[in-house]
Amino acid sequence: MTTATETFFKSIQESTVPSYFGEGKTIRKTALQRLLEIGLPSNKSEEYRFTPITKTLEKKLVWETSTQASTLSSIEPFLIPGLDAHLIVLINGAFAKQFSNLDELESSVTVTTFAEANTQIKEKIVAQLGSLNKSDDAFSLLNTAFYQEGIFIHVPKNTVVAKPFLILHINDAQQKQVVSHTRLLVTVENGSAVSVIEKSDSIGAYPCFHTFTEEIVVGEDATFDYCKVQNDSGSIHQVSNTTLSQSNTSKVNTFTLTLNGQLIRNNLSIIIDGEHCESHFHGLYLVTGNTLVDNHTVVDHQKPNSFSNELYKGIMDENSKGVFNGKIYVRPHAQKTNAFQSNRNILMSESATINTKPQLEIWADDVKCSHGCTTGQLDEEALFYLQARGIPYDSAKAMLLYAFALDVVALIKNDTLKSYVDDLITERLHKNF
Amino acid sequence: MSKDNQLLEEFTSKEYEHGWNVNLEADEAPKGLSEDTVRFISAKKKEPTWLLEWRLKAYRQWEKMPEPKWSNVHYPKINYQDIIYYSAPKQKKSLSGLDEVDPELIKTFEKLGISITEQKRLTGVAVDAVIDSVSVATTFKSTLGELGIIFCSFSEAVKEHPDLIKKYLGSVVPMGDNYFAALNSAVFSDGSFCYIPKGVRCPMELSTYFRINAANTGQFERTLIIADEGSFVSYLEGCTAPMRDENQLHAAVVELYAMKDAEIKYSTVQNWYPGDKNGKGGIYNFVTKRGLCFGDHSKISWTQVETGSAITWKYPSCVLKGDYSMGEFYSVAVTNNYQQADTGTKMIHIGKNTKSRIVSKGISAGKSQNSYRGQVHIMKRASNARNFSQCDSLLMGDLCGAHTFPYIDVENQTARIEHEATTSKIGEDQIFYCLQRGIDEEAAVALIVNGYAKEVLNQLPMEFAVEAQKLLALTLEGSVG
Numbered sequence: 001m002t003t004a005t006e007t008f009f010k011s012i013q014e015s016t017v018p019s020y021f022g023e024g025k026t027i028r029k030t031a032l033q034r035l036l037e038i039g040l041p042s043n044k045s046e047e048y049r050f051t052p053i054t055k056t057l058e059k060k061l062v063w064e065t066s067t068q069a070s071t072l073s074s075i076e077p078f079l080i081p082g083l084d085a086h087l088i089v090l091i092n093g094a095f096a097k098q099f100s101n102l103d104e105l106e107s108s109v110t111v112t113t114f115a116e117a118n119t120q121i122k123e124k125i126v127a128q129l130g131s132l133n134k135s136d137d138a139f140s141l142l143n144t145a146f147y148q149e150g151i152f153i154h155v156p157k158n159t160v161v162a163k164p165f166l167i168l169h170i171n172d173a174q175q176k177q178v179v180s181h182t183r184l185l186v187t188v189e190n191g192s193a194v195s196v197i198e199k200s201d202s203i204g205a206y207p208c209f210h211t212f213t214e215e216i217v218v219g220e221d222a223t224f225d226y227c228k229v230q231n232d233s234g235s236i237h238q239v240s241n242t243t244l245s246q247s248n249t250s251k252v253n254t255f256t257l258t259l260n261g262q263l264i265r266n267n268l269s270i271i272i273d274g275e276h277c278e279s280h281f282h283g284l285y286l287v288t289g290n291t292l293v294d295n296h297t298v299v300d301h302q303k304p305n306s307f308s309n310e311l312y313k314g315i316m317d318e319n320s321k322g323v324f325n326g327k328i329y330v331r332p333h334a335q336k337t338n339a340f341q342s343n344r345n346i347l348m349s350e351s352a353t354i355n356t357k358p359q360l361e362i363w364a365d366d367v368k369c370s371h372g373c374t375t376g377q378l379d380e381e382a383l384f385y386l387q388a389r390g391i392p393y394d395s396a397k398a399m400l401l402y403a404f405a406l407d408v409v410a411l412i413k414n415d416t417l418k419s420y421v422d423d424l425i426t427e428r429l430h431k432n433f
Numbered sequence: 434m435s436k437d438n439q440l441l442e443e444f445t446s447k448e449y450e451h452g453w454n455v456n457l458e459a460d461e462a463p464k465g466l467s468e469d470t471v472r473f474i475s476a477k478k479k480e481p482t483w484l485l486e487w488r489l490k491a492y493r494q495w496e497k498m499p500e501p502k503w504s505n506v507h508y509p510k511i512n513y514q515d516i517i518y519y520s521a522p523k524q525k526k527s528l529s530g531l532d533e534v535d536p537e538l539i540k541t542f543e544k545l546g547i548s549i550t551e552q553k554r555l556t557g558v559a560v561d562a563v564i565d566s567v568s569v570a571t572t573f574k575s576t577l578g579e580l581g582i583i584f585c586s587f588s589e590a591v592k593e594h595p596d597l598i599k600k601y602l603g604s605v606v607p608m609g610d611n612y613f614a615a616l617n618s619a620v621f622s623d624g625s626f627c628y629i630p631k632g633v634r635c636p637m638e639l640s641t642y643f644r645i646n647a648a649n650t651g652q653f654e655r656t657l658i659i660a661d662e663g664s665f666v667s668y669l670e671g672c673t674a675p676m677r678d679e680n681q682l683h684a685a686v687v688e689l690y691a692m693k694d695a696e697i698k699y700s701t702v703q704n705w706y707p708g709d710k711n712g713k714g715g716i717y718n719f720v721t722k723r724g725l726c727f728g729d730h731s732k733i734s735w736t737q738v739e740t741g742s743a744i745t746w747k748y749p750s751c752v753l754k755g756d757y758s759m760g761e762f763y764s765v766a767v768t769n770n771y772q773q774a775d776t777g778t779k780m781i782h783i784g785k786n787t788k789s790r791i792v793s794k795g796i797s798a799g800k801s802q803n804s805y806r807g808q809v810h811i812m813k814r815a816s817n818a819r820n821f822s823q824c825d826s827l828l829m830g831d832l833c834g835a836h837t838f839p840y841i842d843v844e845n846q847t848a849r850i851e852h853e854a855t856t857s858k859i860g861e862d863q864i865f866y867c868l869q870r871g872i873d874e875e876a877a878v879a880l881i882v883n884g885y886a887k888e889v890l891n892q893l894p895m896e897f898a899v900e901a902q903k904l905l906a907l908t909l910e911g912s913v914g
Contacts, residue, residue, distance in 0.1 A: 046503070050842075332831065347846035350813075358852070360837040365828035365858045375843045375850040 005054075008063035009036050027130050031144035040138050047137070050323045050355040051294045056263055057237060060207040061177060068092050068179075070172035075099045078168055078201045080229075083416045085166035085197065086111070092172055093148040093180030093210075099168075108159055114150035114183070125152055128185050132215040132243040137267060139239040143181045143211040150183035153196075157189045157219075164195035164225070164414060169212065173204035173235060184214040188222040190247075195225035197417060202236045207262075212240040220247045220274065225413055228266070231259040231424060234289060239265045246306075248274035254281040255412055256312075257421055258293045259428060269298035272334075275305045283312035284408045286428055287320040294323035299341075301334040310341040313408050315401060316352035324356040326371065332363040341371040346378065346404065398429040405429075465514040468492060471619050474519045478588050478623075481595065491608035491618030498612050505804040505836055506744050506773040508717065511682060518620045518653070577635075583628040584639055587655055590626035597628060601659055605688035605725045605752070613684040613746075614721040617653045621686065624655035629664035629695070638894050640669035654685040660695035662728065667698040667894060683742075685720045693728030693755065698736070700893055702901050705741035712771025712800075715743025722749035726758035726784075734761040735778065736892040738901040743772060748806065750779035753787035753815075760789040763889040767905065768801030768833070777807035777824075777838075782815040782848075791822035794886050797833035804836040811848040818848045826856040827885060 009032065041048040043055070070091045079087075088111070089099035095113045102111055112118075114125055129150075133140060155161055171178045188194050202208045218224045230238070238261060246252055258264050270279050285293045299308045314322045328339045345354045358371040378400050386396035405425050412418040463470075471492050475485040500511075577584050583594060591598050608618040629635055660666055670687075683705070689697045699722075708715025718741075724733035735749040751760025762778040780789035789809065797803040805824045826835035837854045859881050867877035883890070886905060890898055 335831070345843075347843060347848070350846055352846060353842070353844045355843075356841045358837075358839060358854070360826075360854060360856055361834070362826070362828065362836065362856045363834040365831045365833070367828075368855075368857050370853070370855040371837070372854070373839070373841060373850070373852040375841065375848060377846065377849070 005040060005058060005063060006036075028145045031141040034136070035138060035141040035145060038136070038138055038141075040142075047296065047325075050321070051263070051265060051292060053139075053237070053239070053263055053265060057209060060237075061179065061209055064179060068172070068176050070170075071174075072170065072172050072203075075168065075170065078170055078199065080166065080197070080199065080417065080420050083164075083166060083197075083414075083420070085164045086161075087166050087168070088151055089168045089170065090149060090151075090180075090182055091170045092178050093182050095149050095151075096170075104163065106159060106161060108156045109161060110152070110154040111165075112152050114152060117152060121152060124154070125150070125185060128187070128215065128217070129183075130215075132217065132245050132271070133213055133241060135241060135243070135267070135269075137241060139211050139265070140213055140241045140267070143183065143213040143239075143241065147181045147183045147213070150185060153184070153186045153194075155186075155188045155192045155194050158191040159189070160192065161194040164197050164417075167196065167198045169198070169200040169210065171200075171202035171204075171208040171210055171232075171236060173202060173206035173208045175204070175206070177206045178202075178204075178208045178210075180209070181211045182213075184212070184216075186214070186216040186224075188216070188218045188224050190219040191221045192219065193223040195227075195414065197227045197229070197414070199229040200232055200236070200238065202232045204233075205235060208232075208236045208238075210236060210238045212238070214240070214242045216242070216244045218244060218246045218250045218252055221249050222247070223251045224253070226252070226254045227412065227414070227417060228254075228256045229259075229421070230257065230261055230264055232261040234260065234262055234291070236261045237263045239267070241267045243269050243271070245271040245273050246277045246279065249276045250274060251277070252279045252281075253411075253413065254279075255408070256281075256283040256285075256295065257424075258283075258285040258287065258295075259424060260287070261291055261293070263292045263294075265294040265296070267296045267298075269300065270308070271300045271302065272306045272308065273302050275303050277303075277306040279306075279308040280411070281308075281310050282408045282411050284405055284425075285312075285314040285316075285322060286405065286425060287315075287322065288317040288428075290319045292321040292323070294325075296325045296327075298327045299329065299339060301328070301330045301337045301339060304333060304335045304337065306334070307338045308340070311408060311411075312343045313405065314343075314345045314354065315348060315404070316345065316354060317348040319349075319351045321352070322354040322356075324354070325359065326357075327359045327361065328369060328371070330362045330364050330367050330369060334364050335366040337364065337367040337369070339367070339369045343371075343373045344404075345375045346401070347375065401429050402426065464517050466492075466516070466518060466620065470518050474620055474622065477519060478591075480588075480591060483599065484591060487602070487608065488619050488621075491615050492620075494609040495612065495615035495619055498609070498615060501612050504746055504775040505802065505806070505838070506746060506775050508744055508773075511717070513616075516682060519622055576637075580633050580636070581630040582633060582635055583626065585626055587621070587624040587626050587657070590657075594626070594628070597659065598626070598657070601657060601688070601690055603688075605690055605723050606686050606721050611721060613719040614686050617655060617684045617686045617721070621653045621655040624657070624685075626656075627658040627666065627668065629658075629660045629666045631661045632663040633661075634664065635666040638667045638669050652681070652683045652685070654683075656685070656687040657690075658688070658697055658699070659690045660692060660697050660731075662692045663694040665696045665698075668700070669894060670699070670701045682717045683719065685722075687720070687722040687749075689724035689733055691724065691726050691728065691731035691733055691758075694730045695728065696732040696734075697724060698734045699724070699749070701735075701737040701739075702893075703737065703739045703741050703745070706743075707741050707770065707772050708743040710770050710799075712743070715772070716741065718742040718745045718747060720747040722747065723752065724750065724760070725752045726755050726760060726787075728758070729755040729784070730757045731755050732759040732761070734763075734892070736763040736889065737765070737776075738889070738893070738905075739764065739766040739774060739776060740905070742774075745772075745774040745776050747776045748778055750781070751789060752781045752783065753789065754783045755787075756784040757786045758784055759787065761892075762789075762791045762793070763892045764793045765796070765886045765889045765901075765905070766793070766803055766805075767796045768798070768803045770799040770801060772799075772801040774802070775804040775806055777805045779808045780810070780820060782809075782811045782818040782820070785815060786817045787815055788819045790820070791824070792888050793822075793824040794889055795824070795826040795835055796829070796882065796886075797826065797835050798829040800832045802834045802836070804838065805854075806838040808840040808842070809850060809852070810840075811843045811845050811850070813844045815845050816847045818845065820848070820850045820852075822850075822852040824854045825885070826854075827882070828856065828858050
């Protein structure tokens with residue numbers, strides 16, 4: 001951390017901390033104090049060993065708290081074509097009411113921004129804020145100290161939200177750099193089901209830095225589907241911290257797709273705090289250029305009899321870098337846990353690199369856990385097979401890479417989203433490989 | 434189940450078999466560590482000035498280094514000023530054969546069931562017995578001498594082959610490599626030195642037994658093995674230690690240097706005192722082992738069976754510098770009671786077409802913690818590198834833990850890396866299958882565990898395989914899950 005960063009943090013502490021409600025102030029102050037103590041991570045820090053984020057940010061950004069206004073007149077290019085969804089749009093960290101659309105939302109479901117929440121909901125927000133995300137991660141603390149806006153979603157008991165939520169994060173850096181920090185709180189009560197798709201985009205040549213902290217509580221017998229699409233312009237630096245907690249017999253599916261960006265760091269952690277839970281989490285990163293994508297996942301089995309399955313696949317081309325760290329914790333009483341993890345990578349160019357660290361930490365004996373990890377190239381024989389049948393080398397390569405990626409894409413539940421992701425990948429493969 | 438528990442209890446409450454203390458008058462350095470201690474050791478060993486300078490340089494580096502905290506083991510802070518850094522058993526001036534060896538020493542080995550005389554006669558192993566840091570007997574020296582093989586104690590090598598030592602000491606593990614290697618470089622007492630000349634295939638397994646004897650004595654061994662072009666050597670290292678209440682520190686350094694077409698096979702069975710069933714006492718085993726495949730087509734293979742020590746902190750590594758060089762690591766680590774093991778390997782691929790293979794089997798029982806920590810690093814230049822890693826953990830009982838921390842860093846697109854890890858317990862169905870066929874539970878567990886570790890045990894030379902299997906069976910007696 002350079003002196004400029006430190007001076008900035010200190011100056012904030014002396015001035016008033018921005019806050020939407022009195023209680024929020026305490027959380028912000030504590031987070032800021034802790035952040036000053038630990039500082040932003042250096043490359044010596046175990047969690048950021050391969051991701052030189054602090055250095056990159058300090059080189060490219062000027063720290064500031066003021067929000068950058070946007071002159072964006074249409075969000076059309078950022079939408080997912082054909083997807084019928086409840087739309088929530090955040091531009092440069094601020095809620096854009098004019099673009100959002102929640103008209104067809106079931107009346108029992110509450111959706112509000114932190115700023116517009118009534119007193120009763122504010123109490124709920126304050127109670128829930130930071131209840132799951134106790135991470136000592138510097139960027140998580142940074143977000144807590146500086147978040148500009150948050151979205152609160154509450155799905156009451158036994159309610160199925162028919163349409164998915166689409167949360168759009170747009171960073172408009174056409175005039176100036178953008179630094180934005182946002183939050184999301186979701187409560188899915190017992191027996192309910194909801195799906196959230198989150199997409200981030202940025203425009204403009206100036207650098208962007210976006211942190212996003214999400215805390216999601218999934219009740220008993222509830223289902224939560226979560227999908228993240230990261231197809232930003234090349235100037236975005238993004239750190240997301242997603243924490244999910246599951247109760248008995250609940251089900252969670254997550255999917256993280258990363259196609260573009262300067263530096264993307266996703267911290268995803270799932271706390272399995274119930275029995276007979278099921279969690280599937282999948283990830284796909286197809287990156288080129290100088291993109292660095294870093295996925296850190298944690299599955300924490302705290303109760304017995306649950307199942308988790310993780311599959312992350314990556315294709316790295318040009319100077320891109322992939323980092324993967326998957327942790328599986330099985331706590332002393334979480335017997336009969338089944339936990340599987342797999343990370344597969346393909347390097348396409350001489351200067352692409354991958355650093356992967358699948359990690360198992362197990363304190364219970366009656367469990368079945370495994371992880372697998374591979375790095376390699378396309379199978380020469382498969383390539384030859386296709387070429388022998390008159391398929392040109394480039395198409396054969398794209399075909400095999402597509403098949404490699406399809407494993408993960410096939411697991412997306414929403415059909416519109418699936419075909420959208422499919423198109424993105426096909427386009428990418430034909431353009432680059 | 435109650436019978437099993439009883440058996441488990443019986444085993445865990447068993448006194449350490451090898452726990453006794455031979456009364457050898459030690460010639461000790463005063464407690465504590467300073468430049469004077471380093472000078473004392475060097476003077477005591479009548480070392481040349483350059484070696485003293487080397488030690489002092491290492492000491493100065495060590496002074497500035499922080500103690501590493503990243504490993505997954507917990508222990509009270511070590512007071513480095515409360516350790517005796519040098520102790521030598523008294524002995525006659527020169528020894529030409531076993532008859533001249535201190536009879537007390539011979540007895541020690543007999544208690545361990547590895548008497549030199551017997552081994553010498555039956556197995557043809559040349560044993561360089563190291564007790565409390567000073568070599569006292571070297572056998573078969575003349576036979577090896579005929580082939581030009583040098584196999585002697587480190588201090589002897591310093592006197593007789595200073596050029597070799599000067600050239601290769603610290604070439605694989607630099608003095609400031611890590612905290613414990615730096616400490617070792619400053620105060621190492623003795624160890625083994627081995628040089629295999631060009632094109633020679635060492636006709637027998639070379640072996641050293643380490644013993645930690647006098648109370649409060651840190652053991653700082655240093656082993657250096659050089660295999661010249663086209664040579665082959667298989668080296669065995671085995672350790673047992675008498676029972677002690679205070680924790681004892683062991684920070685050894687092993688350097689292997691393989692030139693073009695050479696092969697070194699290094700096998701270890703480590704059975705140091707693990708502490709009693711309440712986790713009191715035991716050896717701290719902080720070892721730096723590294724092999725350098727310097728020449729093309731060279732090969733280094735590490736095999737280890739770790740059953741002892743309160744804390745093991747050990748990563749036998751291979752630096753694959755030569756093209757087509759190969760590194761292997763086979764390990765069985767068993768922990769019981771309050772033992773903690775953080776062990777694994779590093780495979781650094783630098784040369785082209787390099788290959789490495791890692792097979793690690795962890796078994797944890799009681800309240801122990803067993804970690805695998807490994808790194809496979811494919812450097813930019815290392816085209817067509819190949820790695821296969823497998824690390825399995827077996828848990829026995831619900832109070833122990835198994836952890837895996839594999840780092841896989843690939844900078845070259847042509848690399849093919851596979852890593853696989855599993856954690857499980859012995860399946861009830863597997864036991865049931867055996868029971869059905871008239872094999873009792875105890876035998877079934879032994880059978881399954883032996884099968885589980887077979888891949889590694891098979892790598893051990895005959896002499897060791899027997900000992901290792903005995904140790905495994907002993908450790909797992911009565912721990913049916």
